[in-house]
Amino acid sequence: MIGKYYEQPNALEEEKSAVLNQKSIFIKKGNHLKKVYIQDINYIEVDGNYSYIYCEQGKFTVQLPLKKMKTILPSKTFIQTHRKYIINIEKIEDIFLNDNLVLLKSQDKITISERFKPSLLKNINILK
Numbered sequence: 044m045i046g047k048y049y050e051q052p053n054a055l056e057e058e059k060s061a062v063l064n065q066k067s068i069f070i071k072k073g074n075h076l077k078k079v080y081i082q083d084i085n086y087i088e089v090d091g092n093y094s095y096i097y098c099e100q101g102k103f104t105v106q107l108p109l110k111k112m113k114t115i116l117p118s119k120t121f122i123q124t125h126r127k128y129i130i131n132i133e134k135i136e137d138i139f140l141n142d143n144l145v146l147l148k149s150q151d152k153i154t155i156s157e158r159f160k161p162s163l164l165k166n167i168n169i170l171k
Contacts, residue, residue: 068115070096070103079103081120085149086130087112097151122163124155132167 069076089109137146
């Protein structure tokens with residue numbers, strides 16, 4: 044049955060660990076596929092060819108590099124803040140500019156590198 048999911052044109056190639064559509068992704072976990080809504084993703088941590096997806100349902104590991112993850116996720120909602128992190132800007136609670144840190148609603152603390160700070164600030168609404 045899972046094989047039929049991977050015959051779809053939207054199945055990801057790297058180890059076929061996920062299937063996506065516009066609102067959700069299916070992540071292979073053992074013998075089944077777990078549906079994860081894109082809006083529920085807090086952030087993604089990337090380590091080489093593996094991506095760790097942190098969301099309300101828990102943590103999932105997929106064999107996809109950063110470059111591929113960035114093409115999957117909507118660029119207006121998900122912003123890279125560091126060479127290892129992509130965050131959902133809808134989940135931001137606070138940004139500590141002097142500390143280069145983002146605090147998410149989940150209480151996770153994510154590093155912002157100087158390289159990606161301008162992009163993050165450009166994509167959020169700042170009132171002065």
